[in-house]
Amino acid sequence: MFLYALPMSKAELRARLDEIGVRPSKMLGQNFLLDTNLARAIVADLDPQPGDHLVEVGPGMGALTVHILESPARRITLIERDHRLAGELRERYATEMASGRLEIIQGDGAKADLRSLYGFGPVKMLGNLPYSASTAIITHFTMPFSPACRLVLMVQREVGERLAATPGHGDYAALTVQLGRRWRVKKLRIVPPDVFWPRPAVESIVIEVSPRPVADLPSCDPVRFSELVRLGFHSRRKQLGSLLDLSKATWEKWAAAKGHPVTARAEDLPVDDWAELTLLGRDGQHPEVDPPEEIFDVVDESDAVIDARPRHEVHVNKLLHRAVHIWLFNRAGELFLQKRSPWKQNHPDLWCSSTAGHVDAGESYEEAAHRELMEEIGVDSPLTKIWKIEASAETGYEFLEVFVGRSEGPFLFAPGEVETGSFFPVEQIRHWMERTPEEFTPLFRMIATRFLNETKRLFMLNYDS
Numbered sequence: 001m002f003l004y005a006l007p008m009s010k011a012e013l014r015a016r017l018d019e020i021g022v023r024p025s026k027m028l029g030q031n032f033l034l035d036t037n038l039a040r041a042i043v044a045d046l047d048p049q050p051g052d053h054l055v056e057v058g059p060g061m062g063a064l065t066v067h068i069l070e071s072p073a074r075r076i077t078l079i080e081r082d083h084r085l086a087g088e089l090r091e092r093y094a095t096e097m098a099s100g101r102l103e104i105i106q107g108d109g110a111k112a113d114l115r116s117l118y119g120f121g122p123v124k125m126l127g128n129l130p131y132s133a134s135t136a137i138i139t140h141f142t143m144p145f146s147p148a149c150r151l152v153l154m155v156q157r158e159v160g161e162r163l164a165a166t167p168g169h170g171d172y173a174a175l176t177v178q179l180g181r182r183w184r185v186k187k188l189r190i191v192p193p194d195v196f197w198p199r200p201a202v203e204s205i206v207i208e209v210s211p212r213p214v215a216d217l218p219s220c221d222p223v224r225f226s227e228l229v230r231l232g233f234h235s236r237r238k239q240l241g242s243l244l245d246l247s248k249a250t251w252e253k254w255a256a257a258k259g260h261p262v263t264a265r266a267e268d269l270p271v272d273d274w275a276e277l278t279l280l281g282r283d284g285q286h287p288e289v290d291p292p293e294e295i296f297d298v299v300d301e302s303d304a305v306i307d308a309r310p311r312h313e314v315h316v317n318k319l320l321h322r323a324v325h326i327w328l329f330n331r332a333g334e335l336f337l338q339k340r341s342p343w344k345q346n347h348p349d350l351w352c353s354s355t356a357g358h359v360d361a362g363e364s365y366e367e368a369a370h371r372e373l374m375e376e377i378g379v380d381s382p383l384t385k386i387w388k389i390e391a392s393a394e395t396g397y398e399f400l401e402v403f404v405g406r407s408e409g410p411f412l413f414a415p416g417e418v419e420t421g422s423f424f425p426v427e428q429i430r431h432w433m434e435r436t437p438e439e440f441t442p443l444f445r446m447i448a449t450r451f452l453n454e455t456k457r458l459f460m461l462n463y464d465s
Contacts, residue, residue: 010034010197016061022084024198030082033063033128035195042206043067045188046124046152050074053120055148057109057127057137060085062092064126069096075120078104079112110136114146115422119432123147128154131202135159135175142183142209144222144339144420151209152188160187160205172267174233180271181225182217183209214342214349218275221415225278232266232274239263246280254280295361296321303391303399308361320391322359323398324369325352325447327458328381328407334423335455336407338377340441341419346396347441349419354405356443358398365401373405377421378412381405386458387450395443402447404458426455 013032017023024030033039043064048054048071059065059078068076076096080086086106096102105112110133117123125141125148134155141148155163158171164185165171179185191204231243241251241262255262258273269277298307298319307319314321328336336354340347357372359365366383373380382405389400411421424432430452437445451458 013061013197020084020088022082030060030130031196031198031200032060033196038191038195039064040067041189042126042152042154043071045206045208046126046150048073048124049122051121053077053117053123053147055079055117055123055125057112057125057141058129059089060128062089063128065089065093068126069093069102073124074101076102077117078102079109080104080106081108109133110140112140114140114143115424115428117147118424119428119435121436122149124150124152126152131156131159138163138179138209139175142179144182145422149211152206153209154191154204154206157190157203157205160185160207163207163209167268167270169267174229174266177229177233177269177271177274178226179209181220181222181275182212184212185209217342218272219279219343219416220275221278223415225275228277229266229274232269236266239265240269244277250280294358296358297361297363299391299399301391311358315396318393318397320397320399322365322368323357323396323400324359324365324372324403325356325400325443326354326369326373326383326403326405327447327451328354328373328379328405329455329458330406330408330423332423333455334425335429336409336411336421336423337429338413338421339419341416343416350441351439352441352444353402353447354421356441366403369401369403376414376417378414379407379409381407387447389446394446400443402451426452 013034024032046054048068050072052073053075054068054071054073055077056064056068057079059080060082065078078089080089083106086104089104090097093102093104097104109127127137129137134153138151138153140146141151162171162173162176163179164187165173165176186208188206188208191206193200193203228244232240235243239262241248241255241264244251252262254277255264260268260273294311295308296311296314297305298309298314298321300306300320303322309319313319330336337351338354339351340349342348355372355376357368357376359368363371366385369383370380383403384405385401386404387402389395389402391397391399413419413421429448433440433445433448440448
């Protein structure tokens, strides 16, 4: 159900909708909120700040938009599915659109191109979501690739209760667990049906969805996490021990250690226990989250190998060593960027080159580049060296060689290394770096400062015109 807030009476609202040929659609779930104070409170819950990018899904007739535009946010994006309502918004807010502060997109919020939302500051998303599409929209805006850092949403009360449910509760479901791995849900206020026109048959609820702190995130294999959760809740009446690909002894030992009965079902396990299950080996042991310590070549000021030492010794003692960065372009001339895993020791959750990593002992720079491609994103490519950077404190005492390659994907991200990634237009990356350079690793910024203006030449190194 779409819920809209307007600073007008019901009669005025109905008259304006008649003028633009809109009758509230049951299929789209269009119900309009008449309580201006509630609309103002929802925007306040989002806590807009001067550098923020506010994204509203389902603005309708400018429901929350009236109050969003009064906020100090740097950028505002509205995503409206109904073309008639999108047209009404464009007409009403033509001046704001002309200024460049406001963009209006006509389309489905559950399928919005999230790439276009990057580069304008921290994204805070709000919306009065249609009952039939709320789950799809929430899933879309909380996926690893989403730029959203906070969401304040009005949804059907049943959906909100499910998202905020705890283990053992009847509402605790697969969606609760999937969302809970990276996000926290807080119930803010119940909304009665009599403040809307037409009056819905059920209550609504306003919820806040905020990211869990990186230090609080459970280690896990994200792909296996999703698979296990789907399996467990698809057959939620069955005992987990009979569903999981674990020996009876392994399951019983783990369940006892966690304080669960061996008869535990999907709704009995907290989110972090689901994460731990993904690391449970077939022999009952937890595989190492981190690989054995790497051995790096130590080099002199001329980049000649003089020794080989474990990774921690190299970094602690600031010994000169080697690393690579690789940029991959697709045929559209877009550059693939990866977002580093939140569990990375250095620069977690920041955007970086397509792949990057250290040169292991005995490897050449190019051998390391091909290995990093395969290990981090599951592809390989012909590579061309474009730059060598001398080791310095700024580079982390690394001699750095930069390579360019080509790929169309698809990519397979290594758990614990890469959180997500995508191809981006180079011009968007340039503006993104200008506005929020802190979202990128220092070495990527160094390389980009040198080469983003030469991407056409770099692209031609790998693709025919």
